[in-house]
Amino acid sequence: MRSWLARRLPRGRTLVTAVPYLWLLVFFLIPFIIVLKISFSSSQIAMPPYEPLLHWTGEKILQIKLNLGNFAFLVEDDLYWRAYLNSIKVAAVSTVFCLLLGYPIAYAIARSNPSVRNILMLLIVLPFWTSFLLRVYAWIGILKNNGLLNNFLLSIGVIDQPIQMLQTDFAVYLGIVYSYLPFMILPLYANLEKMDLTLLEAAADLGCRPWQSFYKVTLPLSLPGIIAGCLLVFIPVVGEFVIPSLLGDPGMLMIGKVLWTEFFNNRDWPVASAVAIALLLFLVIPIMYFQRAQDAEAGAGLHR
Amino acid sequence: MATQPHAPQQKFEPWNDPDATPYVRIEKVTKKFGDFIAVDDVSLEIYKKEIFCLLGASGCGKTTLLRILAGFERPTSGRIFIDGIDMTAIPPYERPVNMMFQSYAIFPHMSVEQNVAFGLKQEGLSKDEIAQRVADMLNMVKLGQFGKRKPHQLSGGQRQRVALARALVKKPKLLLLDEPLAALDKKLREHTQFELMNIQDTLGVTFVVVTHDQEEAMTLSSRIGLMNHGEIIQTGTPSEIYEYPNSRFVAEFIGSINTFEGKLIEDEPSYVRIQCDELEAPIYVDHGVSSAPGATVWAAIRPEKITISREKPDAADNWVAAVVHDMAYMGDMSIYLLRLDSGRIVRVTQPNTYRHADDRITWDERVYLQWYPESPVVVTK
Numbered sequence: 019m020r021s022w023l024a025r026r027l028p029r030g031r032t033l034v035t036a037v038p039y040l041w042l043l044v045f046f047l048i049p050f051i052i053v054l055k056i057s058f059s060s061s062q063i064a065m066p067p068y069e070p071l072l073h074w075t076g077e078k079i080l081q082i083k084l085n086l087g088n089f090a091f092l093v094e095d096d097l098y099w100r101a102y103l104n105s106i107k108v109a110a111v112s113t114v115f116c117l118l119l120g121y122p123i124a125y126a127i128a129r130s131n132p133s134v135r136n137i138l139m140l141l142i143v144l145p146f147w148t149s150f151l152l153r154v155y156a157w158i159g160i161l162k163n164n165g166l167l168n169n170f171l172l173s174i175g176v177i178d179q180p181i182q183m184l185q186t187d188f189a190v191y192l193g194i195v196y197s198y199l200p201f202m203i204l205p206l207y208a209n210l211e212k213m214d215l216t217l218l219e220a221a222a223d224l225g226c227r228p229w230q231s232f233y234k235v236t237l238p239l240s241l242p243g244i245i246a247g248c249l250l251v252f253i254p255v256v257g258e259f260v261i262p263s264l265l266g267d268p269g270m271l272m273i274g275k276v277l278w279t280e281f282f283n284n285r286d287w288p289v290a291s292a293v294a295i296a297l298l299l300f301l302v303i304p305i306m307y308f309q310r311a312q313d314a315e316a317g318a319g320l321h322r
Numbered sequence: 323m324a325t326q327p328h329a330p331q332q333k334f335e336p337w338n339d340p341d342a343t344p345y346v347r348i349e350k351v352t353k354k355f356g357d358f359i360a361v362d363d364v365s366l367e368i369y370k371k372e373i374f375c376l377l378g379a380s381g382c383g384k385t386t387l388l389r390i391l392a393g394f395e396r397p398t399s400g401r402i403f404i405d406g407i408d409m410t411a412i413p414p415y416e417r418p419v420n421m422m423f424q425s426y427a428i429f430p431h432m433s434v435e436q437n438v439a440f441g442l443k444q445e446g447l448s449k450d451e452i453a454q455r456v457a458d459m460l461n462m463v464k465l466g467q468f469g470k471r472k473p474h475q476l477s478g479g480q481r482q483r484v485a486l487a488r489a490l491v492k493k494p495k496l497l498l499l500d501e502p503l504a505a506l507d508k509k510l511r512e513h514t515q516f517e518l519m520n521i522q523d524t525l526g527v528t529f530v531v532v533t534h535d536q537e538e539a540m541t542l543s544s545r546i547g548l549m550n551h552g553e554i555i556q557t558g559t560p561s562e563i564y565e566y567p568n569s570r571f572v573a574e575f576i577g578s579i580n581t582f583e584g585k586l587i588e589d590e591p592s593y594v595r596i597q598c599d600e601l602e603a604p605i606y607v608d609h610g611v612s613s614a615p616g617a618t619v620w621a622a623i624r625p626e627k628i629t630i631s632r633e634k635p636d637a638a639d640n641w642v643a644a645v646v647h648d649m650a651y652m653g654d655m656s657i658y659l660l661r662l663d664s665g666r667i668v669r670v671t672q673p674n675t676y677r678h679a680d681d682r683i684t685w686d687e688r689v690y691l692q693w694y695p696e697s698p699v700v701v702t703k
Contacts, residue, residue: 219394220427222414224492225444234440238431 050298057291060085068287088292098276098293102300105273108187108262109255112194113202116251117244119195120202124243125236127203128210139207142200154193154264161189161265189265194255201254202247209243210236245311253301273297334544335559336369343406345370345528346391346496351400353386353552360386361397362552373522373529375539378549379575384532387549388498391530392421405495415444420489421498424505426481428473434460434484435469441492459491462521479510486518490525499531503538515541536576540564548572564624569703573622580668581622589615594700595639596621600664606639608695613702620701625671627697630658630689641692644668646685658683660691 059068060083075081092098127138145153160166161183168180183189213236221231259274266272273293280290336342344367353361361383368374376384389395391402393414402409409417420441429437435456442452460466463483473481482505489497502518503511519542522529533539539546540560547557556568567573570581584598584605596605596619605621613619635641644660647667651674658670670691683689 214425214427216423216425216427217429219392219414220421220423220429220488221440222394223392223419223421224441224488225415227415230444235429 053291053294056287057088057295058084058086059288060087061286061288066287067285085288088288089296091289092292092296097271098273098296101271101273101276102296104271105256105258106300108190108194108272109252109258112191112198112255113248113252115191115195116199116202117248120199120206120247121240121244123199124203124206124210128207128213135211142203142207145200150197151260153197154261157189157193157196157265158184161192184265185267187266187270190262190270193261193265194258197261198251198255201250205246205250206240206243209240209246213239242311245307249305249307253305256301257297334371336372337367337545342369344368345372345405346530347401347403348387348391349401349403351387351390351397351402353383353390353395354398359552361390363400364552364554365400366547366554366557368528368530370528371522371526372544373519373531373542375531375533375543375546376549377533377536377539377546377575380534382549383552384534384549385500386552388421388500388530388532391496392419392498393417418495419498420492420494420496422485422489422500422502424500424502426485426505428481428484428488430473432473433469434465434471434473434476437473437484438488438491441488445492455491459487462490462524463487478505479514482506482514486521490521490527493525494527497527497529499529501533502531504533504535511538518542540576548575550575565699567622567699567701569701570620570622573620573699573701577624578669579622579624580628581620583618583620586611586613586615586617586619589613593695596698596700600662600666601642602663603637603639603641605698606695607698607700611700611702617702621698622701623693623698625657625669626655626673628668628670628691628693630660630670630672630683630691632683632687632689634690635692637692640695641690642668643688643690646683646687646689649683649685656682660689 055071056068059071061067062069069083069085071084072080072082123142127135127142130138158165162168163180163182163184165184167183168177171177172180217235217239218231221235222228226234257274257277258272259278262270262272263275263278277290277293277297280286280293284290346366346368348364348366348368351361351364352359364383364387366374376387378384386395390397391404393409393412397410400410404417404419409419429440432440438456438459439452442455447455456469457466460469463486465480465483465487468476468480473484476484482502486502503514506514515538529542531539531542533542543560545557545559546563548555548563550571556563556572558566563572564576567576573579573581582596582598582600582605584596584601586594587597587604588595589611591610593609594607594611596607598605598621607621611619634643642662644662646658647661648659650657653674655671655673658672660668660670662668668691
């Protein structure tokens with residue numbers, strides 16, 4: 019009796035591994051399928067504002083109506099293309115700036131005295147204790163024409179009239195780099211901190227000056243950290259909506275803003291869903307690359 | 323392969339040659355880390371083509387001294403000369419010295435070939451020459467087939483040889499080896515020891531080896547520098563260190579030894595007699611000792627230099643009665659632990675010369691221990 023039960027009941031290990039799968043099913047796969055479904059329907063003025071894909075016509079005939087027009091629309095109207103490309107450009111530039119700023123910071127923390135290392139890392143994570151929206155609003159206060167920065171520059175006499183900083187691309191980049199920098203620093207720090215420092219001594223022993231050791235040993239060994247950090251910044255920034263709409267020029271084309279407009283202003287759920295599906299496809303490629311880089315690192319780590 | 327790489331045609335002992343100039347000169351080097359003195363006023367002279375072993379327990383300063391030679395640490399005071407050039411302030415990347423790290427420190431993102439070529443590329447040699455030298459070196463360490471492998475695809479012994487090849491391919495004036503064999507298992511270690519000596523013999527590179535393993539030091543080295551608390555206690559060939567230790571510390575560090583404390587009762591230029599509380603008969607040693615009569619000295623006798631017999635010796639000196647306390651049969655020899663009347667345990671090893679020794683001395687037997695007058699070493703500190 020007991021053995022029969024033991025065989026029938028799922029084992030503990032199965033239960034534990036089922037949790038993440040269940041999570042992904044409920045919160046990723048099912049919503050994705052719903053959005054995918056909507057992207058193939060047509061909009062109508064109703065509740066919900068789109069036609070069902072399946073419906074019964076007469077007797078025993080199930081009609082499936084797939085409207086591919088939403089995706090065709092994305093290609094026809096160059097607004098979407100320009101929004102996608104602009105989002106990718108913004109994300110790429112922000113990622114480069116995050117890397118250029120984040121690498122030295124992560125390096126400095128990883129090489130600092132172990133007793134202060136945790137405090138420094140805490141300082142990097144500290145901004146997360148304040149609401150993200152609040153922090154972006156704070157930048158408005160700093161950047162606006164009679165904001166902190168302009169007033170300061172006016173008071174020391176560097177400029178004689180305020181510089182337009184808010185509602186420019188500069189403000190968007192500043193806001194994005196500021197908000198996403200920790201996501202670059204964390205994986206880079208994790209990578210640099212566990213590096214075997216005798217490798218640098220070996221490089222010096224074999225004739226490398228310090229900067230050559232960095233270029234030939236530290237940098238290639240930190241590549242998995244660089245890739246992880248870049249993807250953690252790049253992927254969310256492509257779909258970023260809040261920062262461009264609060265700090266940027268209202269005319270700035272970002273795919274996140276287009277999505278918002280389609281959903282809430284035009285109430286065209288099918289086109290908005292198509293935009294979202296296309297965005298997802300744009301992002302799946304870097305995500306898969308990320309996954310592979312992680313696997314490669316884990317594989318190398320096992321054998322080390 | 324020659325099994326006896328240490329059989330040179332003529333004796334190699336430049337340290338006894340007054341005309342020889344030392345290749346590496348360590349002059350009164352001290353290194354402090356805060357209040358801690360890691361290396362304490364060490365002076366050493368190492369000659370070309372030597373395998374010089376720095377031997378000592380962990381924390382004795384031997385690794386710090388090696389790192390000073392490599393240039394990773396600056397001495398607090400003192401100077402380092404290599405081939406007559408003052409290297410004290412030269413950074414590691416400009417020293418004609420290479421190091422084999424204890425952890426091997428092989429670059430994990432490079433193949434075996436790339437690892438070995440690394441130092442040559444830094445020198446800016448031509449591609450062809452690099453390829454040639456890398457191939458030659460990999461063949462020498464028997465890794466010719468493994469050039470394209472990544473380090474994580476190699477065994478521990480293979481990685482050790484990559485590390486050796488990478489350091490040797492630069493043709494350094496001095497090769498520093500930090501516990502080169504510590505990570506290998508016993509069988510591989512013995513084999514590698516001889517390989518290492520062969521390679522050293524072929525290339526004629528001067529080696530400085532740091533080790534805590536006295537056996538390794540005994541087999542590998544031309545001379546040993548025994549270190550303790552940052553100081554060099556004694557420098558000498560393996561047999562000098564073993565047979566003529568200059569202090570109790572050296573005598574007891576290398577191998578096992580029975581040390582008896584006693585007083586000099588007769589002190590002549592050609593012999594001494596030492597009276598020990600733990601022995602009935604005095605110890606007679608057939609050479610003089612530079613110490614005043616009545617002074618406290620220690621007579622140390624190696625376990626293999628003591629014989630065991632059942633008959634009471636009729637000699638006046640150099641014997642003691644004992645009871646077999648414990649014995650261990652090791653195959654090639656047996657170890658006896660014998661209790662003297664004073665309660666003191668003495669260790670004796672006897673070679674098992676005969677296969678079936680039925681009347682072998684056994685537990686609780688009363689026996690007599692004897693030794694030759696030249697066997698005891700007398701140390702005064």
